[in-house]
Amino acid sequence: MNPTIARRTLASSAAALVLLSTTAGLNTVVAQERADRGILEEITVTAQRREENLQEVPFSVSALRGDRFQTLVEAGEDIRALANRVPSLYAESSNGRLAPRFYMRGLGNTDFDLAASQSVSIIMDEVVQENVILKSFPLFDIERVEVLRGPQGSLFGRNTPAGIVKFDTRKPTSELNGYVNATIGSLGTANIEGAIGGSLTESNVLMGRFSFIDQNRDDWISNGFTGESDVMGGYDETAWRAQLLFEPSDNLSALLNVHGRNLNNGTASIFYANIIGPGDNNLNENFIRDVVYFDEGENNPQEADALGFSLKVDWDFGNDLVLTSITSHEELENSSYGDIDGGNLVSGPGFIPFPSQTRDGLDDLEQITQEFRLASNARDNVFWQTGFFYFKSDFTVNTEPFFVPPTEVRHKNDSWAVFGQVAWDLSDSTTLTAGIRYTDDEKEMTTGSTPNPQPLVEVGDDQVSWDLSLMHVLNDNVSVYARVASGFRAPSIQGRNIAFFDANPYSVATSETILSTEVGFKSEVSDRVRINGAVYYYTIDDQQFSAIGGNTNSNVLVNADKGVGIGTDVDAEFVLSDNFVMTIGASYNDTKIDDANLVTAVCAQCTVMDPLDGNGFAILDGNRFPQAPEYQFNITARYSTPVGDDDELYWYADYAHQGDANFFLYEAAEYHSGDIFEAGLRAGYIANNGQWExxxxxxxxxxxxxxxxxxxxxxxxxxxNEPRIFGLNFRMNFGE
Structure with missing residues (x-):
């Protein structure tokens, strides 16, 4: 059977099973529990690879429960919906749903190449998703999202100098439970998501859970050049996850997680020709959201197929000594095709000097990871953990510029590390935590089928990352902490220019290293108010940047001598009454390139604000990092009205504001975001103590x-950004 058909059949069968089980009158119509009214919920996180109260973690962490995250993505949004919803976290993509780029505290990577590394790691169920396409796996049946700010190199490895976004999905339990969640909305949006799980044996030795999501949107963007109506903007995506939990004794457990996705009839990013300025960043009369004028790109199709698994085994040897093994394997293929200039030479809109279309894709991506971790509470006041980690990836980037035959560039990456951490309670009120990691990282690039073959390129580095933190409890309500941490992003190879016969067919960037200092506080000033905040300062040596585009139309890696960031981020939650809860998040991030000799090519038609050297290149010294909003602010509010003993009517609103961000290394009047915002609103009715919504x-x-x-x-x-979407959502929970 075709794998795509098999996955769709599996997802459809699961949906039917959930509905059948519910209508059969199972004795499990108990709803998901609502939090105790009028007080803050305790938030448990695993930011240090063990369960802890959020208020006890000695660095800046934000946590979103699965239900709050679900609100952000219910209309079909992808992982980029987190942008500006968490302090100091930003995300964007020039490749649609499939290739998100993340930034934290201003630090990230704007490179659109499919082999590009990022400074923010995405961890899904304790497995790193290194490639940019792997980072875009659809999000469903999520229990918790954690955002870890600052370098996390000791416990999570290289390529985490900015931080981590960590997702934990719901795991199997012995009780039968699940849900069905269905959405219909404007632009032909229709999504269904569900899960069912419980014990598979009477003795509860074997438990399982199956969850899935199917997301669809009709095409809604017309091509004015060809006269075709509604031929872009839609997608049809299915993803699923099957988990088996084996617990033969209190001392042994094994969790198998098998997952897959299929994106059909998707749309890559829509580029609109000459919609900016000139002389400012305002959208001009050329911009019509639902009409473009493409003469190439076949209406920007996009697709992806992925399949993977992970196996986590925990052995408890007694005396609080636990050995954990996590094995994972991911496979992926994808393709995106687009009209890059956003218009045509005949009618524009505006002046287009030459046509440009490109098809890019990953062939046969394979990622393998293996981790062993040994952890123990050695004494009542000492916790330690140590481990070994291995990472291997192998994939081919296929680029077709159409004026020459396609080019295949193969990338391999092998890395291993040993690490350890100790948390020592110096007293009842003071805890010292120290971590260290040694990492060895090797990469190579070779060319396959191409009219422009290149020799083998190899880079490598080994680094020691470390962190040291001190947390002190001032009283029952307030703790303060200080942390110093280092991290690095491994050397990078950029081979995209091979396909375009650039004078510099490939480029290499050496490792960037970061040293970050953070001082913060965590407070629950009452059982109704939680406020956490931090102030940070970091310096980056040999910071990796991608000099993208410009009138040379190239993509080149460069190292800046130094980068500097300073700022603050604050998280707050207020239970204003038994029925009224608010959250507020805010951050300020001031970044600066510190390199008097760093220059880059500039745009073809825009208004450059930087001084230029004798070759017409922009001098970048003092510029902000690209795609680094200077400030971010978000707020949510939920007000509910009880109806009887078991029902409630509620209203939920959210608002996110983003300060100005430059798009490129140079500064231009046209290429920056300005101050922008988005808001959402939800009104609903919850019945039968949460069983129906x-x-x-x-x-x-x-x-x-x-x-x-x-x-x-x-x-x-x-x-x-995405247009307004409005619709209706129905959810049914069952089980315990």
Whole structure:
């Protein structure tokens, strides 16, 4: 059977099983529990690879429960919905749903190449998702999202100098439980998500859980050049996860997680020609959200197939000594095709000097990881853990620029590390935590089928990362901490220019290293108010940047001598009454490139604000990092009205504001975001103590048209945020 058909059949069968089980009158109609009214919930996180109260973690962490995260993505949004919803976290993509780029405290990587590394790691069920396409796996049946700010190199490894976004899905339990969640909305949006799980044996030795999501949106963007109506903007995506938990005794457990996805009929990013300026970043009269004028790109199709598994085994040897093994394997293929100039030479819109279309994809990506971790509470006041980690990836990037035959560039990466951490309670009120990791990282690049073959390129490095923190409890309500941490991003190879016969067909960047200092506090000033905050300062040596586009139309890796970041982030939650809860998040991130000799090519038609050298290149010294909003602010509010003993009516609103961010290394009047915002609203009714819920919602309720990025080598092309989506959501929970 075709794998795609098999996955769809499996997802459909699961949905039918959930509905059948519910209508058969199972004795498990107990709803998901609501939190005790009027007080804060305790938040448990695993930011240090063990369960802890959020208030006891000695660095800056934000946590979102699965239900709050679900609100952000119910209209079909992908992982980028987290952007600006968590202090100091930003995300964007010039490749649609499949290739998100993340930034934390201003630090990230704007490189759109499919082999590019990032400074923010995505961890899914304790497995790193290194490649940019792996990072885009659809999010469903999520229990908790954790955002760890600052270097996390001791416990999580290289390529974490900015931080980590960590997802934990719901795991199997012995009790039969699950849910069905269905959404219909504007633009032909139709999503269904569900899960069912419970014990598979009477003795509860074997438990399972199956969850799935199917997301669909109709095409809603027309091609004015070809006269075709509604041929872009849609997608059809299915993903699933099957888990088996084996617990033969109190001392042994094994969790198998098998998962897959299929994206069909997707749409890569829509580039709109000459919609910016000139002379400012305002969208001009050329911008019509639902009409483009593509003469190439076959209406920007996008697709992906992925399959993977992980196996986590825990052995408890007694005396609080636990050995953990985590084995994973991921496979992936994808393709994206697009009209890059965003228009045509005949009618534009605006002036387009030459046509540009490109098809990119990953062939046969394979990622393997293995981790062993030994942990113990050696004494009542000492906890330690140590381990070994191995990472291997192998994939081919296929680039087809169409004016020459396609080029295949193969990338391999082998890395291993040993690590350890100790947390020592110096007293009842003071804890010292220290961690260290040694990492060895090797990469190579070779060319396959190409009219422009290149020799083997190899890079490698070994680094020691460490962190040291001190946390002190001032009283029952307030703790303070200080942390110093180092981290690094391994050497990178950029081979995209091989396909375009650039004078510099490939480029190499050496490792960037970061030293970050953070001082913060964690407080629950009452059982109704929680406020956590931090102030940080970091320096980066040999910071890796991608000099993208410009009138040279190239993609080149460069190392800046130094980068500097300073700022603050604050998380707060207020239970204003038994029925009214608010959260507020805010951050300020001031970043600066410190390199008097760093220059880059500039745009073809825009207004450059930087001084230029004798070759017409922009001098970058003092510029902010690209795609680094200077400030971010978000707020949510939920008000409910009880109806009888078991029902409630509620209203939920969220708002996110982003300060100005440059799109490229140079500064231009056109290529920056400005101050932008998005807001959402939800009103619903919960019945039978949470068993049933129906709600109406609107995302981007004011239909803001926010500029998110640009293409600068040809004309003033840009891409924007998602339009307003409104709809209805129905959810049914069952079981315990």
């Amino acid at each position: 129906i709600a109406a919602f609107a995302r981007n309720i004011t239909d803001e048209e926010n500029l998110k990025g640009g293409i600068d080598f040809n004309n003033n092309t840009g891409y924007v």
